[in-house]
Amino acid sequence: MHKLRYGEIVSDDPEFIPEVTVIRLPVYRRCLVELTEQGITTVSSARLAAMAGVNAAKVRKDLSYLGSYGTRGVGYDVEFLLFEVSRELGMTTDRPVVIVGAGNLGSALVGYSGFNDRGFPVRAIFDNDPTRIGISLGDFEVMDLALLGEVVERDEVAIGVIATPPGSAQAVADALVEVGIRSILNFAPCILDLDRSIAVRRVDLASELQVLSFYQRQADPLGSQ
Amino acid sequence: MHKLRYGEIVSDDPEFIPEVTVIRLPVYRRCLVELTEQGITTVSSARLAAMAGVNAAKVRKDLSYLGSYGTRGVGYDVEFLLFEVSRELGMTTDRPVVIVGAGNLGSALVGYSGFNDRGFPVRAIFDNDPTRIGISLGDFEVMDLALLGEVVERDEVAIGVIATPPGSAQAVADALVEVGIRSILNFAPCILDLDRSIAVRRVDLASELQVLSFYQRQADPLGSQ
DNA sequence: TAGATTGTTAATCGATTAACAATC
């Protein structure tokens, strides 16, 4: 079977799911979890759309990429759809995570329960600064980056999180790929140059604030010049 | 003058900049900062594109929304373009920030230097849990959420950051809007229901991991079922 | 002048959404 690489465009492949749809799947999933908690067993595309903040046609189109999981005249079975979306997102198995960079952000992420709760258990946090190695952060002790390969192999780590300053991010990314990591979540404000087969998601907190700042300036141009 | 609201589509307005372009401006800005640090004074769209990980036509198109700041046959003056992009992003003035929610994530964000460094000084962190109020976090003491309005007015706070569990996020968002905040960065994994005039950016760390998990499952379907 | 590179147009591509037949 042909295996899709991250970013590869094969829109006539029957298994192809557009990236914009993939990005919305976690939103739908969260809505379905909420419905389950409320004891609601069936949901229409209109209701799911209202919860997710999108329109109903988009929900139906997005879900149709996964299969025909709805029932005409009725809607979607919440439990079944939640299972299918979770499966599509590869959440039937845990994906262990390591964090590189034990500064403010890394220290926070290592203690962030949202990862563990959703099937992404943190296995270790690394740094290359001798003054940081050995420090205790909750249940973890900051490890020497030199031990990365060992931990990744031992704990079958699937995802590397980069929480270093931008200057070190590329070297860390290369090191992660070197030891076999294929998926990277990058918090450093820089663009990583990696093989197209490596999946990278970037989260840039300052960029988000800058986007808000842009719209604030537009809304009130005089007060902000 | 007609003032653009967040999300309002007025593509024939000569001042209109597509949101996709706005989202890329911080990336270009960071590249320009890097070029400045390297002492490079002129840059072509091709070089800027390579740094930003996009294509040159997109760079030129994006920058053309801001004005004609390049010189044919030469390129863009780095310093001048950096100034113009920064101005467009409303970065000529500081935008004070408050954080609501003093859990793991909020505690980390309050100490994250990336905010302060880029013109978004954190002014306070709030919680409504009596066991957290009064706790010291670096330079800050966790404040009672009841004092939100007072601080926002006194410090002319521009942006509210929500770092609460999803269950409290909507109430916190309503409280922020109530005291005059028009821009919100939401870390809670939920969709906020707010007036369209309020600019909201959502950062969902678990969603990002789920997207990576999706592509990992596609790359290796057998090992991850 | 010759070479380089922008700014912009127009073509292409992909995403969104309205509409409706299928069907529960």
Add this chain to the structure above:
DNA sequence: TAGATTGTTAATCGATTAACAATC
């Protein structure tokens, strides 16, 4: 059966990008 709602098609909309005249 009548009403509801999906799944999918086709129309629309917007974003990307190739191409090139303008011009430094």
